[in-house]
Amino acid sequence: MVLWYPPDAPWVKLNTDGAFSTSTLAAREGGLVCGSDGGLLRAFCAPIAASSSFEAELLALILGLEMAMELSTHIWIELDSAALVSLLSSRHFGSADFRHHMALIRSMTTQRHVRFSHIYREGNRAADFQAGRGVQTPALTYFDPISAPRYLKALVRMDQLGYPNFCFRRKDVG
Template structure:
């Protein structure tokens, strides 16, 4: 039980694991300074936190923008959405409960309800923005093969065939208005529509920030 010998043996083992590609450089994230102790000198890159700044953009005149989201807290699901004009002003917002046990099912219900609401209000040029890449996959790839959600996806595509639309992805940080409304929906017993004067105060504040173009900040891991 000679301490220096044990330490040396451990260091040799760590180095062997790295050379055998069992340990990889990203396993040392946050403790790069110890690599030299294991005689590891060929780290290909260093991971660091990077900052991404982006904005919520207003639609063009003649278009409206629909942001939707879904939420599942482990017990109940809900969805929500917000509809805004080319000035960034709120036309309608909604939130409501969803029968399901995943955020994706809630997101599907949210976009379906939102598009239906737009059509009922007489809008047919809609810019849809969501933070779920899987939704974009099903819409843009002309695929509806998903046994669990087949009928919801078919319903969605039927509604989309009746409007002129474009759809894009936004990071969750920029979709925060819809995200908050989706969480509100988890606590409601039925779907509720809001106007600009009766929406939750926190959402009203975020709408104003979107309107003036305040950027959102997203932190993610990047290679240095």
């Protein structure tokens, strides 16, 4: 069972997701910022140019950070990429291919209170939904609580009410 938790005031919570298709080479990103009541503050989705799913995750985080920084100096970043959370929590910049993205993220998060956490994809459904919309969207699109798609509002509301998301992982017997 995976639960999404709202941040404590004055924090906002940023959930992002990036995706990359090796068959079509299409990439997309999406994300949202929620307040301490769990309600939607802003969201985005967009098609992007990325060379891997990891780069798509990084680009989604950068755009999400830009959006979250307009709303608060206390940002809880929650991602479904455990590898990215691990890298962000360390002092390393990762491979040479992504160092410029990591350097930008590090510079954006200085002078801010930031924490990173991992959530399974099932608990990151709202950001995953937004990333999926990125393929259908011709350009970067922002949403507020009124203009957000109905399904996004429903996902946010379910998280806000504490509805569980279920994660079925196969345990290898060994």
